[in-house]
Amino acid sequence: MTQGTGVDPILASVLQRRVDAIAKEMATLLMRSSRSPIFNEIGDLVTVLFDAKGRALAQAEFAAIIAFGAQPPLEYIIEYFGDDIAEGDVIMHNDVYTGGNQNADTGVYVPIFHDGRLVAWAAAKGHLADIGGMTAGGYDPAAREVWQEALRIPPVKIYEAGRLRKDVWDLIAANIRLGFVMEDVKSMYGACTVGKRRLLEVLDRYGDDVFDRHMEYILRGSERQVRAEIERWPDGVYRGESEMVSDGIDTTRRYRVACEIRIEGDEITFDFSDTDDQAPGFTNMPPASAAGAVRIAFLMLIAAGGVVVPTNQGLFAPVRTVFREGSLFNPRFPAATVFGNQMCDEIVECVMTALAEALPDRVTAGWTKFISAILHGEDPRTGDPFVTLTVFQRNGPGAMLGHDGWDAFGFTGTAGQMRSPDPEMFELTSPHFFEYHEYLPDSAGAGRWRGGLGTRSAWRCYGEHEVGVTNGEGVEEEGAVPARGLFGGHDAGLNRMSVELPDGSVRVWGSKDMVQLPPGALVRAQSWGGAGYGDPFQRPAELVVAEVRDGLLSPERAREDYGVVVDTEQWRVDEERTAALRGNAVKETVS
Incomplete structure (x- = not known):
């Protein structure tokens, strides 16, 4: 026992791992019992255990932007219902104006009682394939207000004291196009029920008081670890910027994203007050989503230092976020916001840019902003409607000191944990056929440590009345700014999407753009890699040769970007010509 606390550190560790x-x-x-590929293939979801106060004790985040968006709604639920919470209640919520991060990201919350006392909450939250609104799947650049995007669900009991509220259930179901969505809600409730049962087993064994004391110890321990880490960072005020191109209405419109980061002792503040005002369309980000994006960037910095902290509420106790009302990251009601999660890319870029000089060993070079598409229509094989996400499009993250970027890592908002759907499952569950899906050669920004590779994909569409909406950034034709290299590393490239129509004509597909996809249309996508870190001429030549041999890097780019001439017959470095190139570059730099 720790003296004076009644806490056994070993038991605390056991309980932390148990939750x-x-x-x-x-x-x-949830993944194995759900119907939607968005859940069971992609894993666009999170499950969480909270204490009675709504503080996160543990979570299994596949989509981190959702994971860190699960707690704000619970705060509102606890305030909204007050003492009107009973054993057997099941509460549903998605409303972005009462703590939600995205209307499609819907949560199910179950209170857990032990010996008649509220002791905890179990929650499951995920991206439902449809949640009403004027367009299947919810993504529409024409949306101007929240009611056009989704059915708003403020806290509502779908079960009350163990009894299904059939009127409420039917009301929600009547506003959703896809029948299997309510089956996914049942899976979310089932996941919470299992979480409840497992936690009650722990409480029966150890008792409420022992459990509460040890959880408090764990939360405070996480906070102490993080505060100690922040204290090692240099105090100061740091500023960074990013840019969002196109708002779905005007493709030439630019929005400035700006943050001021203040490090003061063992606390850190991320202030986005100077960010531009909210957009007229759907490219706004609710505060819960914006705070989640800040947490993702913060965890990248923490993890880069080798600090391992349990993912709970204590992890973010020293972190403060500020989002000005009326800005892109805190729009005024009733602004549309479904694009918001995607703006995690801008927030991460802002944070990394701001702290590059202060924490050069923690930051990453620029990530190429993510782009994917939401496809919906009718499957001619069954006559049923479908909605699917093309999150198999994978960009590369930026490199960092000592490490290349991971190849085909994907979106910052998922922290690499949300999966790409299996190509065969994509074809099986929606009317599409893959032509190819592979690494995009030469897509990694050069550096002593290179960025991660991007991907290229092509798929043919066979849906009836099919429509696609792009959901992303960094498109070449819109004049986007490439992800920036750090400390001599090269910038990344830009994304490109196009649709080859059955008549042979080609339509460029913008970043936030709705297009008709007639049967036989072929979609081509290039998702670029990340930016480099450090002087490319300092990269070991043998690594360059290996990547040329593997087809990831062309001999021309090896010579131009890395100063390495590759003998492609012997697969070795041409020492003399490489020395001449690298030597001349060094002389020019010195002079």
Whole structure:
């Protein structure tokens, strides 16, 4: 026992791992019992255990932007219902104006009682394939207000004291196009039920008081670890910027994203007050989503230092976020916001840019902003409607000191944990056929440590009345700014999407653009890699040769970007010509 606390550190460690295992079991059950590929293939979801106050104890995040958006709604639920919470209640919520991060990201919350006392909450939250609104799937650049995007669900009990509220259930179901969505809601409830049962087993064994004391110890321990880490960072005020190109209405419109980061002792503040005012369309980000994006960037910085902290509420106790009302990251009601999660890219870029000089060993070079598409229509094989996400499009992250960027990592908002759907499952569950899906050669920004490779994909469409909406950034034709290299590393490239129509004509597909996809249309997508870190001429020549041999890097780019001449017959470095190139570059730099 720790003297004076009644806490056994070993038991605390056991309990911390137990609640973590419960959260992961909940996620496994949700993925295996759900109907939508968005859940069971992609894993666009999170499961969480909270204490009675709504503080996160453990979570299994597949989509981190959702994971860190699960707690704000619970705060509102607790305030909204007050003492009107009973054993057997099940509460549903998605409303971005009462704590939600995206209307499609819908949560199910179950209170957990032990010996008649509210002791905890179990939650499952995920991206539902449809949640009403004027367009299937919810993504429409024409949306100007929240009611056009989705059915708003403020906290509502779908079960009350163990009894299904059939009127409420039917009201929600009547506003959703896809029948299997409500089956996915049942899976979310089932995941919470398993979490509840497992936690009650722990409480029966150890008792409420022992459990509460040890969880408090764990939360404070996480906070102490993080505060100690922040204290090592240099105090100061740091500023960074990013840019969003196109708002779905005007493709030439530019929005400035700006943050001021203040490090003061063991606390850190991320202030986005100077960010531009909210957009007229759907490219706004609710505060819960924006705060989640800040947490993702912050965790990248923490993890880069080798600090391992349990993912709970204590992890973010020293972190403060500021989002000005009326700005892109805190729009005034009733602004449309479905694009918001995607703006995690801008927030991460802002943070990394701001702290590059202060924390050069923690930051990453620029990530090429993510782009994907939401496809919906009618499947001619079944006559049923479908909605699917093309998150198999994978960009590369930026490199960092000592490490290349991971290849085909994907979107910053998922922290690499949300999966790409299996190509065969994509074809099986929606009317499409893959032509190819592979690494995009020469897409990694050069550097002593190169960026991660991007991907290129092509798929043919066979849906009836099919429509696609792009959901992203960084498109070449719109004049976007490439992800920036750091400390001599080269910038990344830009994304490109196009649709080859059955008549042979080609339509460029913008970043936030709705297009008709007639049967036989072929979509081509290039998702670029990340930017480089450090002087490319300092990269070991043998690594360059290996990547040329593997087809990831062309001999021309090896010579131009890295100063390495590759003998492609012997697969070795042409020492003399390489020395001449690299030597001349060094002389020019010195002079």
